[in-house]
Amino acid sequence: MQTTKISPANLVKLARLGIHHRAELLLHLPLRYEDETHLSPIATAQPGEAVQVQGTVNHSEIAFRPRRTLVCRLKDNSGELYLRFLNFYPSQQKQLAEGRQIRAIGEVRMGYFGLEMVHPKCRAVDDDTPLQSSLTPVYPTTAGLSQAVLRKLITNALEAMPLTDTLPDALLHKLHLAGFAESIQLLHNPPPDIAARSLEQRSHAAWRRIKFDELLAQQLSMRLHHRERSKRAAPALAPHRQLTARLLNDLPFTLTRAQHRTFTEISRDLAQPHPMQRLLLGDVGSGKTIVAALAALQAIENGYQVALLSPTEILAEQHFLKLRDWLKPLGIMPVWLSGSLRKKEKQLAAERIESGEALLAIGTHALFQDRISFLKLGLAIVDEQHKFGVQQRLALRNKGNEPHQLMMSATPIPRTLAMSYYADLDVSVIDELPPGRTPVVTKLVSDARRTEVIDRVRAACMEGQQAYWVCPLIDESEALQLQTALETYQLLTDTFPDLRIGLVHGRLDSTEKMRVMELFKAGELQLLVATTVIEVGVDVPNASLMVIDHAERMGLAQLHQLRGRVGRGKAQSLCILLYQQPLSELARARLKIIFESGDGFAIAQQDLQLRGPGELLGARQSGVAMLRFADISADEDLLDQARHVADELLRDFPEAARAHLRRWMSGKHDYLHV
Numbered sequence: 001m002q003t004t005k006i007s008p009a010n011l012v013k014l015a016r017l018g019i020h021h022r023a024e025l026l027l028h029l030p031l032r033y034e035d036e037t038h039l040s041p042i043a044t045a046q047p048g049e050a051v052q053v054q055g056t057v058n059h060s061e062i063a064f065r066p067r068r069t070l071v072c073r074l075k076d077n078s079g080e081l082y083l084r085f086l087n088f089y090p091s092q093q094k095q096l097a098e099g100r101q102i103r104a105i106g107e108v109r110m111g112y113f114g115l116e117m118v119h120p121k122c123r124a125v126d127d128d129t130p131l132q133s134s135l136t137p138v139y140p141t142t143a144g145l146s147q148a149v150l151r152k153l154i155t156n157a158l159e160a161m162p163l164t165d166t167l168p169d170a171l172l173h174k175l176h177l178a179g180f181a182e183s184i185q186l187l188h189n190p191p192p193d194i195a196a197r198s199l200e201q202r203s204h205a206a207w208r209r210i211k212f213d214e215l216l217a218q219q220l221s222m223r224l225h226h227r228e229r230s231k232r233a234a235p236a237l238a239p240h241r242q243l244t245a246r247l248l249n250d251l252p253f254t255l256t257r258a259q260h261r262t263f264t265e266i267s268r269d270l271a272q273p274h275p276m277q278r279l280l281l282g283d284v285g286s287g288k289t290i291v292a293a294l295a296a297l298q299a300i301e302n303g304y305q306v307a308l309l310s311p312t313e314i315l316a317e318q319h320f321l322k323l324r325d326w327l328k329p330l331g332i333m334p335v336w337l338s339g340s341l342r343k344k345e346k347q348l349a350a351e352r353i354e355s356g357e358a359l360l361a362i363g364t365h366a367l368f369q370d371r372i373s374f375l376k377l378g379l380a381i382v383d384e385q386h387k388f389g390v391q392q393r394l395a396l397r398n399k400g401n402e403p404h405q406l407m408m409s410a411t412p413i414p415r416t417l418a419m420s421y422y423a424d425l426d427v428s429v430i431d432e433l434p435p436g437r438t439p440v441v442t443k444l445v446s447d448a449r450r451t452e453v454i455d456r457v458r459a460a461c462m463e464g465q466q467a468y469w470v471c472p473l474i475d476e477s478e479a480l481q482l483q484t485a486l487e488t489y490q491l492l493t494d495t496f497p498d499l500r501i502g503l504v505h506g507r508l509d510s511t512e513k514m515r516v517m518e519l520f521k522a523g524e525l526q527l528l529v530a531t532t533v534i535e536v537g538v539d540v541p542n543a544s545l546m547v548i549d550h551a552e553r554m555g556l557a558q559l560h561q562l563r564g565r566v567g568r569g570k571a572q573s574l575c576i577l578l579y580q581q582p583l584s585e586l587a588r589a590r591l592k593i594i595f596e597s598g599d600g601f602a603i604a605q606q607d608l609q610l611r612g613p614g615e616l617l618g619a620r621q622s623g624v625a626m627l628r629f630a631d632i633s634a635d636e637d638l639l640d641q642a643r644h645v646a647d648e649l650l651r652d653f654p655e656a657a658r659a660h661l662r663r664w665m666s667g668k669h670d671y672l673h674v
């Protein structure tokens with residue numbers, strides 16, 4: 001086996017591609033292939049198609065308008081085609097001089113003078129220059145690293161590295177998977193007779209093997225995280241059923257079956273001497289807060305402290321008010337950590353937390369990171385988990401053992417996503433809504449009918465209903481959003497001097513925000529103009545009308561969250577999605593989905609198909625390597641297999657599991673724990 005040294009300059013460039021070890025070159029797979037195995041007659045080339053043609057340059061000139069461009073005309077015995085180059089070297093100009101015979105490969109498009117190729121790959125040929133015998137791989141690359149050099153490096157690596165299969169033969173047979181070596185060889189050097197399409201669509205057996213391997217590595221590392229956690233220590237918080245029973249007794253409602261079941265799951269985890277990491281999933285309005293409160297009480301019953309973290313001040317404040325009411329009869333007073341607290345008050349709160357006197361602390365995540373340390377933190381509850389980063393989640397300071405963690409999310413996670421990216425967490429799902437809810441009616445209304453909508457809002461308010469008017473984020477700019485909110489507020493107050501209208505947005509200080517929300521909650525305000533700050537957690541059951549302005553600009557999860565702010569009481573609720581035409585393809589698809597479905601899981605599933613996992617994962621993706629090859633919505637069958645195989649390997653073939661992780665996770669440390 002030969003090993004060729006890789007030059008330091010190339011090492012730097014490879015590092016930019018995430019390649020740090022020679023073995024990683026093997027897994028640097030082509031994005032697509034160029035077919036240089038045959039020539040197409042120019043006359044048969046179709047716009048949009050990538051082809052290789054060969055002919056004689058019968059005209060070559062430099063045009064100066066609109067920009068300096070090298071334009072050549074290539075002719076074979078079937079027709080002619082233009083080649084255009086915006087940046088070119090003198091050597092290229094020479095290569096493409098009149099009379100030269102050229103082979104060009106590129107995508108054909110319809111230009112001003114007829115068919116053309118822009119920046120085709122060209123080379124000088126003569127009559128018997130052979131064609132390539134296999135498809136030419138095109139790799140993801142980086143500035144200064146040419147395809148030719150990268151191809152050479154990969155070819156060397158393929159010769160130098162053993163392509164040992166990490167999986168036992170029996171397993172490959174059982175799963176009908178292709179071998180690793182043959183798959184890798186084929187993807188880097190496809191034989192001439194292979195259908196380029198099956199490679200590009202990644203449906204070929206070789207691709208399936210690679211995708212399976214990638215998913216398997218992900219599953220293995222998640223399992224190991226999980227396993228490693230069960231070796232760490234946390235306080236065992238047994239269910240004494242004192243405080244929890246009293247709270248349940250005092251509630252004006254009884255738990256739904258789903259709330260009961262999920263609390264039982266959490267309760268059992270808390271009693272273990274290992275840190276729980278459980279995700280409580282439940283659609284908007286499914287009643288996660290009470291489940292969290294019960295979990296908190298179980299920790300408090302054991303003499304431990306609890307932190308409840310929210311992504312926004314408004315949400316933190318809502319939790320604070322709700323829990324204060326619920327826990328008051330039990331003699332527990334939560335500590336409120338708000339950005340608007342004066343320095344002295346903050347100090348006092350911090351001291352009570354540090355001394356252990358405060359049993360429950362509620363606030364935004366940012367505040368907790370602000371040098372606050374717990375004496376005996378037993379449980380950290382993180383609401384709307386997807387808004388936080390992974391690393392952030394673990395940043396609470398605590399003098400005692402590692403606390404248990406309960407994460408809550410109203411962004412339903414499609415099954416495949418839960419099985420892959422969240423496989424290291426335990427998941428509890430609240431899959432029913434409390435009784436007595438009437439589904440929200442959704443209407444799509446074009447902006448042309450804005451005045452009608454405004455009248456409707458007024459009529460509803462006059463009848464004693466309460467309404468939200470939500471202004472969207474514009475160009476990701478908080479300042480612009482604020483401006484529209486202010487303008488809308490102004491417009492509505494001018495139009496309806498008889499209505500009591502409030503305004504809430506992200507720039508208000510939190511005392512002011514709190515005051516407005518409280519007035520709205522108490523029914524003092526009839527209409528609340530808001531930015532998307534009310535997206536999560538706001539709970540005003542009497543509000544039954546929501547207008548979402550410029551709904552076409554919002555994402556599906558956001559629309560669903562916003563709509564979930566109504567339909568919380570007995571009255572029939574209405575959500576009007578005001579949209580501005582023309583709609584983009586994507587916006588149209590989103591509005592159709594939100595109009596047709598009220599089920600958060602169904603919406604999330606469709607969202608996954610529209611956008612891929614990146615957005616749904618939110619902050620989590622920063623902490624978990626994204627899949628490069630597998631696509632969890634298209635490769636669900638492989639994901640299922642990978643899950644089973646992960647268990648089997650860890651149980652029966654730990655050596656194979658280790659080798660597999662070493663291949664796929666080199667540089668990351670997960671495999672050390674096997």
Ligand code: ADP
Binds near residue numbers: 283287288434539541
């Ligand atoms: P989310 O899951 O969106 O956080 P919340 O916890 O805010 O939902 O609950 C939504 C509303 O439903 C609250 O007003 C809450 O008090 C109420 N609620 C929760 N559980 C029940 C139940 N079992 N029966 C009736 N109402 C409930």
Ligand code: MG
Binds near residue numbers: 288289537
């Ligand atoms: Mg909530």
